[in-house]
Amino acid sequence: MSDLDFQSVLVFCPHPDDAEFLCGGSMAKWASEGKEINVVIVTDGSAGHNDPDVDIRWLVETRREEQRAASEILGVKDVIFLGYRDGYVEDSHELRRDMIREIRRHKPDLVVGLDPTTYYFAQRYINHPDHRKVGEAFLAAVNPGATTVPLYREELFDQGFGPHRIKLCLLGFTTSPDYFVDITEFMDAKIAAISAHDSQMKNMDAVATIGNRVKEMGQMVAQASSQNYQYAEGFKLFNFQRDEDAET
Numbered sequence: 709m710s711d712l713d714f715q716s717v718l719v720f721c722p723h724p725d726d727a728e729f730l731c732g733g734s735m736a737k738w739a740s741e742g743k744e745i746n747v748v749i750v751t752d753g754s755a756g757h758n759d760p761d762v763d764i765r766w767l768v769e770t771r772r773e774e775q776r777a778a779s780e781i782l783g784v785k786d787v788i789f790l791g792y793r794d795g796y797v798e799d800s801h802e803l804r805r806d807m808i809r810e811i812r813r814h815k816p817d818l819v820v821g822l823d824p825t826t827y828y829f830a831q832r833y834i835n836h837p838d839h840r841k842v843g844e845a846f847l848a849a850v851n852p853g854a855t856t857v858p859l860y861r862e863e864l865f866d867q868g869f870g871p872h873r874i875k876l877c878l879l880g881f882t883t884s885p886d887y888f889v890d891i892t893e894f895m896d897a898k899i900a901a902i903s904a905h906d907s908q909m910k911n912m913d914a915v916a917t918i919g920n921r922v923k924e925m926g927q928m929v930a931q932a933s934s935q936n937y938q939y940a941e942g943f944k945l946f947n948f949q950r951d952e953d954a955e956t
């Protein structure tokens with residue numbers, strides 16, 4: 709499989725810890741290759757605890773710290789928190805505008821988001837609505853948002869956020885992956901980064917269980933890739949450079 713040509717990556721995820729599950733191994737690999745990676749977390753993570761008496765401000769701040777710690781393990785440069793309320797995300801113009809602003813600010817070659825068409829996986833998981841809504845807004849931000857001057861012009865173009873042409877886009881949490889990253893050497897980093905989200909781990913057993921589950925998933929994806937990988941992460945790929953070549 710031919711490797712993609714990019715130097716900078718911007719990852720958009722709804723909740724603290726999604727980025728690690730989605731592409732933790734890939735991020736660790738890309739960072740080891742000297743690529744610049746930044747992560748945008750859309751919500752505040754305030755629904756990430758079922759204790760009715762939990763201090764929400766403590767929870768939000770704790771989850772930010774955990775996200776920063778996880779990102780550091782993987783070699784991510786910066787984390788941006790958009791602060792939307794966890795569990796209530798809509799594909800709004802406000803969210804699209806905020807995502808476009810981050811794309812135009814960071815000017816990534818590659819963007820990573822979630823597949824909004826995923827309602828469920830097999831018989832075991834119904835997708836979180838925030839994942840679908842953030843995925844929907846993400847696609848709108850990638851196209852036409854990133855390159856179209858009139859969209860949200862007063863808040864973006866007129867404020868110095870000019871159009872940016874993205875080269876590549878990957879969608880994770882997808883049921884139809886067509887691009888695979890060999891993360892065999894980076895599985896330990898992925899699990900360590902997931903485990904940094906301490907507030908989401910009930911105890912040490914949970915850490916071990918999640919580690920095993922993440923390995924299982926990595927193996928399943930590796931098998932789906934038909935490559936000789938032990939562990940992989942799978943995505944749906946869009947390569948806009950092909951269009952550019954064809955246009956000329």
Ligand SMILES: [Zn+2]
Binds near residue numbers: 722726836839
């Ligand atoms: Zn999530």
